[in-house]
Amino acid sequence: MSYPPCERPLPYARLDPVDSFSEALWLMLSTIDTEPIEETVLFVLDDTRCGVGVTHVESREPDDVVAAVDWVAATAGSTVEAAGLIVGSVRPRGGAELGDHARWQQIAELCDEAGLELLEWIVLGSSGVTCPREISGTPPRWRH
Secondary structure (H helix, E strand, O other): OOOOOOOOOOOOOOOOEOOOHHHHHHHHHHHOOOOOOOEEEEEEEOOOOEEEEEEEEEOOOOOHHHHHHHHHHHHHOOOOOOOEEEEEEEEOOOOOOOOHHHHHHHHHHHHHHOOOEEEEEEEEEOOEEEOHHHHHOOOOOOOO
């Protein structure tokens, strides 16, 4: 799997906001293993969209993303800093799944309940990059 680089330098935690899909993708690509494994990466952002935390979770099944978001939303949602979430799923032997639009709705609801804005869920697979937000018909949540 190879993906295009971002034009902008990697954002620094607590300093540089993540304001676009390309920045979120670049952040995700810089965080995952060079030998792709099945995993979910969750970036917690503050109210200025600067990173304040990152978590990696092994994900063997497509529904594992829901459990990962549930856990992060429950823990991060109770902190003053947390205001947003970017989710990335790495699926080296596949890509987007038929149920991803429903999973998007589930994880968006979990974030809403925790007081977090789900900015994006990016799925990296052998077939390329997919955003279940688009599949579900939800408009982009990026400022730029």
